Amino acid sequence: MTRAPEERESSRVPTALLYACGLSLVQYLGAYMRLPLVPLFARRLGASTVEVGMINAGFMLSATILSLPLGLMSDRLGRKRLILAGMAISCLTSVFLLVASAPLHVGLIYLFSGVGLACFSPAMMSHVGDSATPRFLGRAYGWYTSALYLGMALGPGLGGAVATRGFEFAFAVSALITGAGILVGAVRVHAPSPPWTADPAKADLRADFREVVRIPAVVACWVATFFSTYAWGSLFAFFPLFARDSGISIAQTGLIFTTQAAANAVCRIPIGHLQDRIGKRRPFILWGNALFGLCIALTGFAREEFPLYLIFCGVGATMAATFTAIGAVLSESVETRVRGLAMGGYNTCIYGGFMVSAATLGFVIQRFGYAAGFASAGIACAVSTAAVARLLRRKR
Secondary structure: OOOHHHHHHHOOOOHHHHHHHHHHHHHHHHHHOOOOOHHHHHHHOOOOHHHHHHHHHHHHHHHHHHHHHHHHHHHHHOHHHHHHHHHHHHHHHHHHHOOOOOHHHHHHHHHHHHHHHHHHHHHHHHHHHHHOOHHHHHHHHHHHHHHHHHHHHHHHHHHHHHHHHOHHHHHHHHHHHHHHHHHHHHHHOOOOOOOOOOOHHHOOHHHHHHHHHOOHHHHHHHHHHHHHHHHHHHHHHHHHHHHHHOOOOHHHHHHHHHHHHHHHHHHHHHHHHHHHHHOOOHHHHHHHHHHHHHHHHHHHHOOOHHHHHHHHHHHHHHHHHHHHHHHHHHHHHOOHHHHHHHHHHHHHHHHHHHHHHHHHHHHHHHHHOHHHHHHHHHHHHHHHHHHHHHHHHOOO
């Protein structure tokens, strides 16, 4: 009976988390409007399949290199500055695409776009962890990532729909959506109470990094994240081209991505709640990662819309199980003062997986076909689960 008020308090959604969810939805809605369009836009400008892969690889390269240091900066300078900087860069990406006239321009713009993601994602993930109590972490990351994936769900469909009036119109709408989010974030994002501030004079960056990488659970989450996004990156970069060659329209391609992201978003909150109730997150990482890889591996063998919708639903549900658990395990495994560093490493693995996928699978697909490319990516993800399981069994 004495725990009842505490339980009721832990069930309330913090106001800071609600604003984090809203800004994440806006950020990813604007960014993912570009997802099915940029490969086709680059192809219209004369890019080859390999060049399309390299454009995505450049985007991921900058995000990979900068996520760790910018996550650390959010520990030192505060989350708000990095969140708003990331949104501003995303807005400018859409504006710059309006004047791109060659594949090189698209590549340089996407290189710049990666900086925005490296600013936004570690800072926002850390802000969510800062804003939630330990009892609420699963639900907090469930709410946050549901909003994020709702943006991802709506973005491709909206992008495909407005692109019927031209790529330029779609990029302009994307910029306006993200710009509106910046105005809200400038007013409504605040440090959680009680605030935590770093003392730069006492900061030992090497010691902080050593502390984080010596935690097996953190390394396990990073490994699972890298291989999951390596597999997802095969679809992120090359599925629009696969769909076009299979006779699927741009609008349907956007809706297939929307189906994946919608399944992802719908599953996040109940899965996070279930994890909080049973107190076990690690089985969700292992089973989710293995089944996610299997779904990716099957994609290239489907040539019609209906089986692709089913596969992408599976991709979304298994991604929800894996990444909700990863976010919570990372947050509860580290202290607040190094949370940005841990989340920066997590985002480095996300974008590193995307980058390696885009840079390597273009050659595989060009030589052996889409089925071989998607299968190799999915199998690598599923096999990595063994290493993740071994790390999760180790004590700190």
